[in-house]
Amino acid sequence: MAKKFKRSYKFAIKTSLYITLVLSVVLAGFAYFTSGFIPGPFLAFIFITYLVCFFIIQYRVEHFIYKRIKKIYDNVSLLDSTTLKPSQVTTDMATLTREVEKFTKDKKLEIDTLKVREAYRKEFMGNVSHELKTPLFTVQGYILTLLDGAMKDKAVRKKYLQRASKGVERLIYIVRDLDMITKLEAGDLHLEEEDFNIVELVQGSFDLLEMKASKKNITLTFDIDYDEPIWVNADRDRIQQVLTNLIVNSIKYGKEDGTTEVSIENLIKNKVIVRVTDNGEGIEKENLPRVFERFYRVDKSGSRKEGGSGLGLSIVKHIIEAHNEKIYVESVFGVGSEFSFTLEKSKNIPEINTEI
Structure with a gap:
């Protein structure tokens, strides 16, 4: 009141x-x-x-x-x-009426916000349950089959144990990503900022994911030849994770014989913007506001054929925001998507030793 x-x-x-x-x-x-x-x-x-x-x-x-x-x-x-x-x-009843109406509107807004949060909580819990349930039941199925007598066959035993191991790895992957998001949201994840060459880091991500891209004949490339290094200040390992997640996503949802292109441009005096562009499936307009939500999947069929924890883009967003930077997404369905994020330029450019 x-x-x-x-x-x-x-x-x-x-x-x-x-x-x-x-x-x-x-x-x-x-x-x-x-x-x-x-x-x-x-x-x-x-x-x-x-x-x-x-x-x-x-x-x-x-x-x-x-x-x-x-x-x-x-x-x-x-x-x-x-x-x-x-x-x-x-x-003055007019004043009283306005005050009560204002108070009621504020309370209604609070209730609506709580309802949205409750709906999000329910959806999140359902997603966590689904993500954990699939690999758990898979592991349980293989182990029960082995216990029922299949382990006597060496070939079957090895195959089922390998598949169970993959299910456990997926569980560990999901739990690890959830733990990272929790730390990022709580501010417990310490960033070790340093000066590094972002061009070199992108090339390292290309080299790391080259084999994965080759399975779909997707080309990983820069938009131009970067002959000079571009120095930025950030947590190198976390930005490596951001680049890896974005490039992996572009490969997952990219078209056969497609291209994933990375560009690094000056944004303002002390900022650069890194763009990861693909010519893949694209994202429908109504799904764009939710792509960074935990476990949110554009594919409504719930297919898990591409694997992953469903937390990659959420982690990317949290890491970039932990650096006090911004991340953006633009996409045209059926044409492709572009994810971009800003980074601060290095204030002191490291000296390069040119001696032979």
């Missing part, structure tokens, strides 16, 4: 005036017929009557409104009557 109210005396002034006029007319008529009209006492009576009526009416109206509004506060669970004080009461 707001503390500032406009106190109004209009009702008390007008009502007191009406009462005084009526009493004055009655008294004047009585004095006229009894021949006892004396101007001095008559005017004093009018003045005193008006003042007494004004103060009584003002006090009673305020007390009446306060009691009624407090009762409303007590009866409506959204309102807290402890925030209402007699000194805040006004006889």
Whole structure:
């Protein structure tokens, strides 16, 4: 409830005036017929009557409104009557109405926010359950099959143990990513910032993922030849993880014989922007606002053929925001996607030893 109210005396002034006029007319008529009209006492009576009526009416109206509004506060669970004080009461009902409406709107906004959070919590818990359930049941199925007698066959035993091992690896992968996101959100993940050449880091990511890209004949390339190093200041290992996740995503959802292109451009005086562009499936417009949510998948079929924990883009977003930088996504469905993020340039460019 707001503390500032406009106190109004209009009702008390007008009502007191009406009462005084009526009493004055009655008294004047009585004095006229009894021949006892004396101007001095008559005017004093009018003045005193008006003042007494004004103060009584003002006090009673305020007390009446306060009691009624407090009762409303007590009866409506959204309102807290402890925030209402007699000194805040006004006889201006328009002001009271605006204040109560404003208070109610604020509470409704809080409730709507809580509902959104509750829906998100339920969806998140469902996603976690689904992601963990699949590999757990897979591992359980292979182990139970082995215990039922399949382990006597060496070939089957080895194959099932290998598959169970992959299921365990997937569980570890999901738990590790969840742990990282938790640390990032809690601010417990310490960033070790240093100066490094972002061009070299991107090339290292290309080399690391070259075999994965070759399975779909996807070319990993720069937009131009970067002959000179571009020095940035950030946590090298975390930015490596960001690049790896973005490039892996471009390969997962890229088309056969496609291209993943990385460009590094000056944004402002002390910033560069790194763009990872592909000509793959693209993302539908309605899905763009949610691509960085944990476990959110654009593929509504829920297919897990591409693997992954469903946490990659969420981790990317958290790492970039931990650097106090921004990440963006643009996509045209059926044409391709572009993920970009900013980094701070190095203030002190390391010296390069050119001696042979």
